[in-house]
Amino acid sequence: MFMFERALTGSRKYWLWVTSLLLVVLVGSWCYVLQLMHGLAVTGLSRDVTWGLYISQFTFFVGVAASAVMVVLPYYLHDYQQFGRITILGELLAVTAVTMCILFILVDLGQPSRLFNMVLHPQPQSVMFWDMIALAGYLLMNAVIAAVTLTAQREQVPVPGWIKPVIILSIPWAISIHTVTAFLYSGLPSRSYWLTAILAPRFLASAFASGPALLILLCLALRKLSGFDAGREAIQKLAIIVTYASAINIFFILAEVFTAFYSEIPALEEHFKYLFIGLNGDYHLVPWMWLSVLLSWVALALLMVPKWRNNIRLLVVACLCVFVSIWLDKGLGLIVGGLVPSPLGAVTRYAPTLPESTIVLGIWASGALMVTIFYKIALSVWEENR
Amino acid sequence: MSDRPLILAGLTLFVGVVATPIWHGALDRKAALTAPPIKLPAREKQCVAPASYMRSSHMQLLGNWRDEVVRDGRRQLVASNGKIYDKDLTRTCLTQCHTDRKEFCERCHDYAGVSNPDCWDCHNGPQLAFRSTP
């Protein structure tokens, strides 16, 4: 049913790609063993900055996972036929992204062997409990949807009726996974950078910009590597979604900046100051945050002009800019910026160590590997049906 | 079927690997079939519970103690013989009676293949209190 054997046949380039990814996963795993042996002291985390790259990557990839809804909703709810070919790609990307999220959480835990305590002793008052429910449910849902629709395509039969309500359910569920992840942060009285009602809307906007941007890049890559063409209409519609989501995301960020700096409340200002100007001699994040801003504006300019948005080369640049910009904002600035300055005003420098970065790369590589295998399988079914 | 020899060879190899504990144990002349000798406490003859129960379920007992002390604050145990004990692994069990971890705890654990009870990571014993440079 899962057709994994279809991922075992491929060209030399395919096997070179898969082998290199496996090597990165191996090296990352070895670094993780080091971390298991010595503890999280091998990372750059500290008493003040207790969450870093692992949790920020988790936050970023929940957004990518949620973005599958941007292809599922138009196709299944509004019968937008142009997305017919790529809903499977969105769903498989969601499965991959959620798996990466789970891996990022796992490597961040101090006592990972006790993870099952979350199931043995559920705590409904903790948002983390609901995050576990939401992510597990979303993973299961998308895996089942992808497997069932792909199998139906292979057999060239219509999908079974029972899958339709599951697909419809996955739409609000996708919204909920990223909302619940935002609620992890936005309900904490201790962190004024996160204690804002707009965090959940910000998360969703950035997810719906970065996720479809990645999907566009993947579709264009697939077109280059195989005969699979998502279709010009589909790509352009996705690009429009990225445009609106990017614009809304930038607006939300500017609204935050306004509240912080017009009110001049020190607790609100100081986190933005740390990220964009630097505090107490620590400004190592400043260039990255301004790069994020620059990239987002460049991307918006490229996307807002139809002539440029429809030019494939410029679209690729725009999508890369969106993805990197939001990765810098969510995957670097959000967590560290929320924790610095600390509740006692301490500015502690956080920089990921080599083992920490290698573990992150290992998880990135396992995600790339999953997407490769999944898309290979999906493509083989599509090619058979041609 | 030209695959038959290959399949049979693979099956034999698989069964052989999976049954390793059985034939390896049978071949090992040094492996004892009797329980290892353990050093019993010098003074006390009576444990907090009968020895047979302790042998089979001491981890369940300790788990109950953990929840009762940490979560309910019920720190004292009245044993079946009326004696009152503190539910304290270090100060009751290890300090008053089972002072030799190697000759008592580890003998049975090694024999039974209990892999790494990690209680010792936190709970001290008389031999585990040590001095080291900060």
Next chain:
Amino acid sequence: MKITRKDFLRFSGLALLAVAGRRAVRAVGERASAPPAKPVRWGMVIDLQKCRQKDGCDRCIKACHSTHNVPQFADRAHEVKWIWKEPFQNVFPAAQTDYTREFYGNLPVLLACNHCDDPPCQDVCPVDATWRREDGVVTIDWHRCIGCRYCMAACPYGARSFNWQDPRPAIATVNPDFPTRTKGVVEKCNFCEERLAKGLGPACVESCEEKAIAFGDLERPDSEVRQVLRSRFAVQRQPELGTGPSVYYLV
């Protein structure tokens, strides 16, 4: 007499319900008729004037950390501390102005866990490894903690520390009467609950030569802490957050 399967099932179901119902009624009745427990709320009042009588004094810190096997790491990033001192302007930043900094900006303030009445750390813990006890002590079950550090993110007071590595090599002398912790779990001041269970006061309170820390039951009107709070003006850390700390400061 032959009874149908449907009747049999209906009969058994009703019988089970009756048994369960009787049990439930009994349990509720027992709860209701149990004698109401006298509420205890352990609290602390720290007299900062008395505390700064001796310059650089850290008797309470040493007492706490040695009693509880708190590791001492040289690397500030990995430090573990249950009780420590910070300059006034870090602890009460909103009470600080350019004109007052000169006088009391750098005066030391003794910090530990506030043992809040409504602790955010309890709300966020996904496995119930940390919770507020009936007597007000916010405690940690080190067997349960998965080391996710969500409680550390949630604490508005920076009271919690994480064991980034095995703590034992960094403990000079192990106190055999208290466990050490393992790498990968969070720890903090526990109001010396193991001493309270034996009727003793917390180590920091007992070790202070200036008697700067008052400790007692906030619910008892005649306790030492209540008497102090009736006689002096006391402040708390960030009370506007609604956490309800049990630690007061006499400035």
